[in-house]
Amino acid sequence: MSDSGDTEGAREYFRTIYDAKYRYVLAYALRRTPNEASANDAVADTFLVAWRRLPDIPTGDETLPWLYAVARRVLANQRRGDARQSHLVQRIGNESGACTNDVEYTVMVGETESETVAALRMLDPDDQELLCLVAWEELSHRQIAGMLGCSENAVAIRVHRARTKLRGHMENLKGKPNLGHIRTKAALVEGDAS
Amino acid sequence: MTEEIDPIEALRAANPVDSHKLADPSGSASARALFEEITMSPLTLTPTPSTADETDASVRPHRRVRRIVLIPVIAVAAVGLAAFAWAIAPSPVSKPTTVGCYAADNLNANTVIIDGGSDPIGACSAIWAKGQLGQPSQPLLAACVLPSGSLGVFPSSSGETVCSQMSLATPIQPYPNSQSLAFESFKSAVVADFMATSCMSPAQAQTTVTRDLDDHGLSTWTTSTGTFTADRPCAGLAFNTDQNQVLLVPQTPSGG
Numbered sequence: 001m002s003d004s005g006d007t008e009g010a011r012e013y014f015r016t017i018y019d020a021k022y023r024y025v026l027a028y029a030l031r032r033t034p035n036e037a038s039a040n041d042a043v044a045d046t047f048l049v050a051w052r053r054l055p056d057i058p059t060g061d062e063t064l065p066w067l068y069a070v071a072r073r074v075l076a077n078q079r080r081g082d083a084r085q086s087h088l089v090q091r092i093g094n095e096s097g098a099c100t101n102d103v104e105y106t107v108m109v110g111e112t113e114s115e116t117v118a119a120l121r122m123l124d125p126d127d128q129e130l131l132c133l134v135a136w137e138e139l140s141h142r143q144i145a146g147m148l149g150c151s152e153n154a155v156a157i158r159v160h161r162a163r164t165k166l167r168g169h170m171e172n173l174k175g176k177p178n179l180g181h182i183r184t185k186a187a188l189v190e191g192d193a194s
Numbered sequence: 195m196t197e198e199i200d201p202i203e204a205l206r207a208a209n210p211v212d213s214h215k216l217a218d219p220s221g222s223a224s225a226r227a228l229f230e231e232i233t234m235s236p237l238t239l240t241p242t243p244s245t246a247d248e249t250d251a252s253v254r255p256h257r258r259v260r261r262i263v264l265i266p267v268i269a270v271a272a273v274g275l276a277a278f279a280w281a282i283a284p285s286p287v288s289k290p291t292t293v294g295c296y297a298a299d300n301l302n303a304n305t306v307i308i309d310g311g312s313d314p315i316g317a318c319s320a321i322w323a324k325g326q327l328g329q330p331s332q333p334l335l336a337a338c339v340l341p342s343g344s345l346g347v348f349p350s351s352s353g354e355t356v357c358s359q360m361s362l363a364t365p366i367q368p369y370p371n372s373q374s375l376a377f378e379s380f381k382s383a384v385v386a387d388f389m390a391t392s393c394m395s396p397a398q399a400q401t402t403v404t405r406d407l408d409d410h411g412l413s414t415w416t417t418s419t420g421t422f423t424a425d426r427p428c429a430g431l432a433f434n435t436d437q438n439q440v441l442l443v444p445q446t447p448s449g450g
Contacts, residue, residue: 009385010292010307011233012432012443018229019219027213044228051232054307055292055344116201116208135205166201 014051017063022047024137025067031136032075042078046071065139065147072129072147119169127162134159285363288343290374293317297327299348299356301340311378318347338362380410384440388431393447396422399429403440412438420444 025046029039049070050057058066120128133139133147141159145152219225293311295318297304306321308314315335322331333349338357340346345365350356354364384406388394394402396419407415419442422429426444 008430009381009432012430012441014233015229015443016432016441022219022225023216024213026216027211030211031209040224044232047228048232052305052307053294055289055294055346056301056340056342058342116204117210119201120205120208131202131205135202136209136211163201166205170201170204 010054014054017050017057018047021064021067024064025071028068028071028137029075031132033078038078042071042074045074045078049074061143062146064137065143068133068137068139069147115170115173119166119173122169123162123165127158127165130155130158131162131166283363284366285339286343286366287339287345287374290345290377292344294340294344294346295321295327296346296348299350299360301346301360305346312375314345315347322349337365339365376410376412380406380412383409385431388429393428395427396429396442399431399442403431403442407440414438415440417442 022043026039026043029042029046030036033039033042046067050067056066057063120131123131130144133144139147141152141155144159145155148155217225219229293308293314294305295308304327306318306326308317308321311317315337318335319332321327322333322335324330334351334353335347336350336354336356337345337347338354338360339362341362346362348356348360357364384403387402387406388399391398400417400419403417407413407417415438417440419429422444426446428445428447430443430445432441432443
């Protein structure tokens with residue numbers, strides 16, 4: 001008798017988290033995946049992990065960064081699976097996903113992307129993620145530090161550096177025709193600017 | 195002529211997805227279906243003889259659930275490495291209502307969450323014996339305090355040193371303490387009260403919870419009531435142990 005009651009209690013507690021955070025996790029995934037189906041899969045997997053680890057979920061303003069951290073790992077797994085299937089990323093242009101953090105998906109410049117997003121993709125994946133967490137997820141440095149497992153000070157320094165790099169890329173791209181092709185991280189490191 | 199660019203502001207303006215324009219779960223059939231699917235997977239599997247078999251059969255996870263459960267969650271940080279082990283002072287169990295039974299001495303291992311109870315290690319041992327954490331077995335288990343304040347029970351051949359290896363504290367003894375036992379007793383009572391009524395009204399629920407809290411000496415606990423509607427006139431229960439709060443959750447008449 002009390003089993004079902006306890007399960008129901010956990011379920012309702014989970015519901016409060018799910019109802020409050022679902023749209024934010026979905027937005028996080030949509031910003032980082034090439035299509036809606038992948039984003040929905042990532043959201044499903046993220047909340048499944050959350051359900052199974054209910055006692056581990058922190059409360060207050062740490063809940064969302066915790067969910068983002070889970071989603072980040074889920075997406076990384078998803079991309080690894082995609083990469084294994086296709087060996088090489090072939091997606092390009094016109095895709096809503098903008099912020100990626102895996103080597104295989106780095107630096108995709110679509111025809112319709114803004115210079116800002118194009119410049120973003122020229123950054124190291126970790127820098128991309130960091131700036132996205134600040135600008136799009138609107139997390140504080142403290143929240144990001146908790147999510148990434150580093151100090152707040154380290155986050156502040158890394159954000160500052162990434163921001164400077166982004167500014168440089170934005171200025172370089174200004175007025176240039178959109179590149180419209182894939183460049184790998186290796187190509188970027190080697191200085192292929194075309 | 196140099197135009198000053200604020201990259202963060204530019205990036206913010208280029209945000210491809212406005213989360214505020216996305217539907218809440220209440221407005222999305224697929225989100226509601228996902229919630230149902232997820233919460234059908236095993237969670238509170240307190241192994242009492244009367245319901246254990248029924249639970250196993252009724253909460254069989256869907257294909258997606260099974261797939262995910264079998265994929266180990268990757269580690270973010272290399273916690274649990276012996277090289278980083280150090281002594282950590284024992285800590286109180288601030289969230290005694292739930293216990294995580296872990297499949298390995300790793301915070302990212304598969305976990306079955308069970309009711310807090312008076313014998314967490316015994317309860318997790320029963321989970322192991324039933325094969326819910328892999329092949330049925332009876333490993334030696336040790337309890338550690340998770341960062342959330344709940345108890346985690348891990349397989350360990352070296353006793354509680356597994357806690358320090360994962361940078362976790364051991365629970366302050368005695369555990370369970372009087373507070374957790376009082377809460378456990380309260381929870382059993384209030385759940386039984388709710389189960390006895392097919393649809394408890396918010397007012398009736400408030401009275402019942404207050405009475406049960408008083409009966410168990412839980413004077414610091416409060417209740418929080420959701421917004422009840424014609425669709426959801428019945429009170430369900432949830433416990434927020436971080437804030438010592440009992441939540442009265444609106445439910446449909448058949449929602450229980």
